[in-house]
Structure formats: C-alpha cells, structure tokens
Amino acid sequence: MIRAENVTKIFTGRGVTVRAVDGVSTKVDKGEVVCIIGPSGSGKSTFIRCVNGLEKFTEGHVFIDGVDIADRKTNINKIRAEVGMVFQQFNLFPHKTVLENLTLAQRRVRKRNKKDAQEKARALLLKVGIGEKESEYPSRLSGGQQQRVAIARALAMDPKVMLFDEPTSALDPEMVGEVLDVMKTLAREGMTMMVVTHEMGFAREVADRVLFMDEGKVVEEGTPEHFFIEPREDRTKLFLKQVL
Amino acid sequence: MIATDKVWPWKLLLAVILIVTAAGIYGSVSRIDYEWRWYRVPQYFLYKAEDVIKTPFDGVVKNVSVSGSEAVVDLVSLDGEQQQLIVDGETVKVDAGEDLFEGDTIGFVYEWNMGPLLTGLWTTMWISAVSSVFGLLIGLIAGLMKISKNYTVRTLAAIYVEVIRGTPLLVQIFIAYFFFGTVFNLDRNVAGIGALALFAGAYVAEIIRAGIQSIAKGQMEAARSLGMSMPQAMIDVILPQAFKRILPPLSGQFISLIKDSSLVSVIAITDLTKSGREIITSTFATFEIWLVVAAMYLIVTSILSQFVFYLERRYRVSD
Ligand SMILES: Nc1ncnc2c1ncn2[C@@H]1O[C@H](COP(=O)(O)OP(=O)(O)OP(=O)(O)O)[C@@H](O)[C@H]1O
Numbered sequence: 001m002i003r004a005e006n007v008t009k010i011f012t013g014r015g016v017t018v019r020a021v022d023g024v025s026t027k028v029d030k031g032e033v034v035c036i037i038g039p040s041g042s043g044k045s046t047f048i049r050c051v052n053g054l055e056k057f058t059e060g061h062v063f064i065d066g067v068d069i070a071d072r073k074t075n076i077n078k079i080r081a082e083v084g085m086v087f088q089q090f091n092l093f094p095h096k097t098v099l100e101n102l103t104l105a106q107r108r109v110r111k112r113n114k115k116d117a118q119e120k121a122r123a124l125l126l127k128v129g130i131g132e133k134e135s136e137y138p139s140r141l142s143g144g145q146q147q148r149v150a151i152a153r154a155l156a157m158d159p160k161v162m163l164f165d166e167p168t169s170a171l172d173p174e175m176v177g178e179v180l181d182v183m184k185t186l187a188r189e190g191m192t193m194m195v196v197t198h199e200m201g202f203a204r205e206v207a208d209r210v211l212f213m214d215e216g217k218v219v220e221e222g223t224p225e226h227f228f229i230e231p232r233e234d235r236t237k238l239f240l241k242q243v244l
Numbered sequence: 245m246i247a248t249d250k251v252w253p254w255k256l257l258l259a260v261i262l263i264v265t266a267a268g269i270y271g272s273v274s275r276i277d278y279e280w281r282w283y284r285v286p287q288y289f290l291y292k293a294e295d296v297i298k299t300p301f302d303g304v305v306k307n308v309s310v311s312g313s314e315a316v317v318d319l320v321s322l323d324g325e326q327q328q329l330i331v332d333g334e335t336v337k338v339d340a341g342e343d344l345f346e347g348d349t350i351g352f353v354y355e356w357n358m359g360p361l362l363t364g365l366w367t368t369m370w371i372s373a374v375s376s377v378f379g380l381l382i383g384l385i386a387g388l389m390k391i392s393k394n395y396t397v398r399t400l401a402a403i404y405v406e407v408i409r410g411t412p413l414l415v416q417i418f419i420a421y422f423f424f425g426t427v428f429n430l431d432r433n434v435a436g437i438g439a440l441a442l443f444a445g446a447y448v449a450e451i452i453r454a455g456i457q458s459i460a461k462g463q464m465e466a467a468r469s470l471g472m473s474m475p476q477a478m479i480d481v482i483l484p485q486a487f488k489r490i491l492p493p494l495s496g497q498f499i500s501l502i503k504d505s506s507l508v509s510v511i512a513i514t515d516l517t518k519s520g521r522e523i524i525t526s527t528f529a530t531f532e533i534w535l536v537v538a539a540m541y542l543i544v545t546s547i548l549s550q551f552v553f554y555l556e557r558r559y560r561v562s563d
C-alpha cells in the first residue's frame with residue numbers, strides 16, 4: 001500500500017542544513033497499522049508528511065499503491081484524496097460548520113452532489129460520536145471533539161490509508177481517550193494506518209509494527225512484542241526507559 | 245484614587261476645547277477683511293433651470309387650460325396638425341384663439357438641476373468606486389503573485405508595489421495622463437482611473453499578502469491533504485478567512501482613495517475638488533466653497549467608516 005525507499009529530506013536555510021529524514025525505507029501493507037515513535041526532532045513528522053507529498057523530499061521514492069508520488073506525471077491531488085491525514089493541531093476550517101468541513105472536499109475533489117456528501121458526512125459524524133454538533137463552528141467544540149471531526153473529515157474522502165501525526169499531543173489528558181478509541185475502531189475495521197505517536201499504550205495495543213526513529217533514521221523496527229519487551233538497540237532502550 | 249472614572253467631566257472639557265477653538269477661528273477670521281457670502285453656496289448644489297418653450301409652427305392657440313402649477317397649451321397648425329405643450333402656469337404668454345408664428349414664446353418650464361458641487365461629488369464617487377473595483381482586482385492578483393513560489397512572478401509583483409509606493413500619486417497621475425495617455429491615446433478619465441487603481445492596487449496587494457500569510461499554514465496543508473488543488477484551497481479555505489481579517493485595513497484603503505481621488509482634478513477631471521475650484525473662479529467665495537467641499541468629503545468618508553464599523557461588528561457576532 002505504502003512503500004518508502006530511501007526517503008531523505010534536507011532542510012537548508014540560513015546557512016544550516018538539517019537532514020531531517022535520512023534514508024528511510026519501509027512499507028505498510030493493506031490493513032496494517034504502523035506506529036512511528038521517537039524523540040522530539042527525530043524527523044517523524046517530516047517523514048509522514050513526505051508520504052503524502054506535503055513535504056517535497058530531497059531524495060528517494062514513495063509509492064502509494066505502486067504510484068510514485070515524486071513522479072512529475074503523477075497527479076498529487078488524486079493521490080492525496082486517497083490518503084487521509086490527521087494533524088496534531090486539528091486544522092479544521094474555522095469559517096465552516098462541522099458539516100461543511102466534512103462536505104467541502106467531497107464536493108470539490110470527489111465531485112459528489114450536496115445530498116450525497118451530507119449523507120456521508122452525517123454517517124461519519126455519528127460514527128465518531130458527534131452527530132448532534134453538525135451545525136456548530138469548530139471553535140465551539142472541545143479539542144477532543146475537534147480532532148474527531150478532523151478524523152471524520154479525512155474519512156469522508158474514502159481514503160485507502162490514514163496518516164496521523166501525533167493526533168493526541170495537543171489534547172488535554174481527559175480527551176486523549178476518546179480520540180484513541182476512534183482510532184482503535186478504525187484499526188479494528190481494517191483501515192491501513194501510519195501513526196506518529198507518543199502514546200506507547202496505543203502503539204502496544206494496536207500497532208502491527210513499530211518504527212523507532214532517531215536523527216532522521218529508522219533505528220529499529222519490529223512487532224510491539226519485540227519492541228517493547230526485548231529491544232535490540234541501545235538508543236531504543238534508552239528512549240523507552242525515558243518514556244515508559 | 246477614585247476607581248470609577250466619570251466620563252462627563254471629560255466630555256465637558258472636550259466641548260470647551262472645541263468651542264474655544266471655534267471662537268478663536270471666528271475671532272481671527274472677523275479681523276481680516278472677508279465678506280462671507282454663504283447665500284451663494286446653495287445654488288451650487290441645486291439650481292432651477294429655465295427652459296423656454298416655443299411654437300414649432302405657424303398656427304392658432306386652440307385652448308389653454310391651467311391645472312395646478314402647469315398650463316397645457318393646445319396648438320393647431322395651419323394645415324391642421326395638432327400639438328400639446330406644457331409650460332409653467334405663471335409664465336403662459338398666450339391666450340386661446342391667438343395666432344402664432346413659428347418661434348413665438350409660449351412660456352417657460354423650470355427644472356431642478358444638480359449644481360457643480362453635486363455633479364462633482366458624483367464624479368468623485370464613481371471614479372473612486374470604479375478605481376476601487378479595479379484596485380481590488382489588481383491588488384488581489386499582485387498579492388497572490390507576491391506569495392508565489394516562482395521567483396520571476398514574485399519579483400515582478402514586488403517591483404510593482406515598490407515603484408507605486410515609492411512615488412507620489414500626483415506624479416503617477418501626471419505620468420498616466422501625459423505619458424501613457426499620449427502614447428496609447430487614453431481618455432483623461434481612463435488615465436485618471438488607471439492611475440488611482442494602480443495606486444490602490446499596490447497597497448491592497450500588501451494588505452492581501454499580509455492577510456493570507458496571517459492564516460495558519462495548517463489550513464492550506466489540511467486543504468491540500470484532502471486532495472484540493474492550490475486554487476481550490478485558496479478560494480474555499482484561505483481567502484474567505486483572510487478577507488474577514490483584512491476587511492478593516494482594506495476598507496480604510498478604499499476610504500482613503502476617495503480623498504486621494506481629488507488629485508485627478510489636476511488632469512481636468514471635474515470631480516468635487518475641481519468643481520470647487522471652478523466655482524471659486526466665478527464667485528470668489530473661496531472660504532465658503534473650500535469649507536463646504538471639505539465637509540462633503542468628510543460626510544462621505546464618515547458614512548463609509550460607520551458602515552464598515554457595522555459590518556465588522558456583524559462579522560464578529562457570527563464568529
Ligand atoms: N520547515 C523546516 N525548516 C527547517 N527545519 C525544519 C523544518 N521542519 C522541521 N525541521 C527540522 O527537522 C528536524 C525534524 O523535525 P520533525 O518535526 O520532523 O521532528 P519530529 O520527530 O516530528 O519532532 P516532534 O516529536 O517534536 O514533533 C528538526 O530538527 C527540525 O528542526
């Protein structure tokens with residue numbers, strides 16, 4: 001489903017160059033949930049943003065369903081419609097109601113008519129547990145509710161893959177659970193997911209595979225059992241000791 | 245100190261300052277030898293035009309009937325052609341049965357016409373309105389160009405903004421009229437509106453650029469991550485949010501444009517300012533006319549400011 005080959009992202013600016021992502025290769029199969037963990041500044045966000053082309057990488061390839069997204073001939077908008085993304089800061093459209101947040105891209109990109117788009121939107125709002133808020137503006141919702149709307153907005157495009165970049169890091173602790181529950185449901189239903197997270201409990205419970213990144217590189221990769229119980233690398237051990 | 249600040253002493257102080265200022269001005273003016281002729285001003289707003297109505301052919305007055313302030317005169321020509329003319333009731337010069345020759349005066353009609361101050365105001369308004377519309381378009385395009393990733397596009401827009409903001413509007417109007425106007429054979433109105441629109445556009449471009457850049461980057465990323473194209477994201481997500489934010493500076497810019505438009509009077513466009521000057525050359529009521537002209541600009545700009553203020557408040561409520 002997703003295949004990354006030697007993805008490298010170098011930021012240059014004001015005389016400094018940062019190898020934010022340094023030769024990352026991995027793949028995510030259909031129905032698989034992969035969690036990416038690692039210390040702050042290790043390049044997790046940058047990497048996951050390369051996967052849907054929000055960040056133009058310097059080297060390497062990302063294939064979505066076999067299509068090379070860095071290829072000039074690829075229509076990136078078409079790819080992105082198949083790859084949902086959820087951000088740490090929710091990024092809901094504040095000038096649109098909850099329902100409009102969910103219907104906008106369906107109508108513009110998927111070219112659905114208003115009725116179909118709204119039907120789809122209402123079903124998804126119900127699914128993430130905020131059916132009654134459809135005509136509110138995002139600023140009237142709690143963080144947890146906003147993030148669930150953001151998940152529903154991505155799902156409304158019927159994506160084949162969902163990318164999550166620390167979806168619970170900006171939330172008050174009491175709201176983390178409701179968002180993780182939605183994500184767990186998705187995983188159970190067989191959604192292919194790539195999740196950058198600091199929630200070790202979630203990674204342990206839901207992930208099929210865990211990637212540990214440090215300084216732009218994948219240091220260790222394995223099943224949660226292997227990863228949390230008998231990590232090989234010293235850096236992984238040190239990191240786990242700090243966060244667990 | 246007393247925690248509750250009373251407003252009325254300050255209002256009183258304000259009134260005193262204003263009254264003293266006015267009295268001071270009045271005192272200074274009365275010391276110079278100037279004859280105020282305020283009674284001359286109203287005719288430059290509205291005046292009654294007199295139009296003479298004449299007989300179109302040789303013939304006879306068949307009937308004269310006065311109804312209200314109007315008189316209806318029925319004429320028959322020598323070869324039987326009928327005609328009805330309407331004149332002001334008090335000015336009828338003919339009676340029934342009278343013989344008339346072509347060109348005889350039957351009476352007068354009076355009509356209220358807009359004086360030069362109102363026609364000038366009208367010119368100022370439509371020139372400002374048209375310039376604002378084009379200025380907004382130019383500014384939107386230049387503002388979007390300024391945030392383009394393409395170096396050439398970005399730099400072109402930056403040069404435009406720098407050139408316009410770095411030169412006086414008066415000089416721009418002269419160049420638009422005498423240089424471009426001559427080269428491309430432009431009408432003075434086109435040159436004037438063009439200069440004003442380009443001038444406003446440069447400032448609008450900066451306002452729009454700042455407005456767009458003030459919208460969090462995550463908004464564009466969220467829209468693009470859903471598969472929306474760059475123009476779709478701009479139109480549906482970024483610009484509506486940016487416009488809300490730039491409404492106050494933008495409307496301020498357009499209100500300024502109404503005042504700045506007075507400079508087009510130098511290329512003989514008869515706007516409010518030019519009308520004022522023309523009236524003065526024939527009446528020498530210099531003080532009165534300039535004060536009235538200033539008041540007229542002030543009234544228009546304050547009405548617009550109040551309207552914008554109202555819009556802003558309405559918007560804030562919908563948030
Ligand atoms: N736009 C940018 N320009 C320059 N450097 C950047 C940019 N974005 C990220 N970086 C740098 O790239 C490195 C990786 O950043 P990234 O945000 O991917 O880390 P992260 O693993 O997501 O960290 P966190 O857990 O704090 O979110 C950091 O050193 C960061 O300073």
Ligand SMILES: [Mg+2]
Pocket residue numbers: 044045046166
């Ligand atoms: Mg990050």
